[in-house]
Amino acid sequence: AQTVTQSQPEMSVQEAETVTLSCTYDTSESDYYLFWYKQPPSRQMILVIRQEAYKQQNATENRFSVNFQKAAKSFSLKISDSQLGDAAMYFCALTSGNTPLVFGKGTRLSVIA
Amino acid sequence: DTGVSQDPRHKITKRGQNVTFRCDPISEHNRLYWYRQTLGQGPEFLTYFQNEAQLEKSRLLSDRFSAERPKGSFSTLEIQRTEQGDSAMYLCASSFFTGATNEKLFFGSGTQLSVL
Secondary structure, rough: OOOOEEEOOOEEOOOOOOHHHHHOEOOOOOOOOEEEEOOOOOOEEEEEEEEEOOOOOOEEOOOOEEEOOOOOEEEEEEOOOOHHHEHHHHEEEEOOOOOOOEEOOOOOEEEEO | OOOOEEEOOOOEEEEOOEEEEEEEEEOOOOOEEEEOOOOOOOOOEEEEEEEEEEEEOOOOEEEOEEEEEEOOOEEEEOOOOOOOHEEEEEEEEOOOOOOOOOOOEOOOOOOOEEEE
């Protein structure tokens, strides 16, 4: 079974500062993909960033980057220069083989002006 | 707008009634997923289709739940004899699956179900 654990139910960050959201996972597969999704109050899940497990280089998308530690099964999301629009629920998710995405419980991020 | 659309956005029903939700995926997408999300939890997988074939159903999907995707286009999720525990947001997602496992899912805004 695959599991995803997000140990921070809530986080807050000052506008323009940097915040890191944690995620750990478990899978017995060697080939898998990890994702971070954002869910704003509009409820629509939006893909933020994704990482292929076979790639050693950490993925980056503008102000968003990940710290992928394969041996530790850790996949944290770093948001730089935080903006008010970044306030949302963030979900870490995992898929391997041909399995549907498995999500963590989420971290609610507040951005303080 | 060519995104994933779900209808209705909100549904309030009485316990024991049947409800049906609809999802229209992005037109060229061959895979369609249903997830359920309760308060404070991440989405939980229910079922998915590739074209018109239902490929997998979660243990969460009791006999009261049925999903269809006729002609491989839109999909419906029906819940019979609703229970209060069915209250949740039902999310639909679609993707264009080519065989790689890093398919990108596009989500709709969900249908919020409240069972009184």
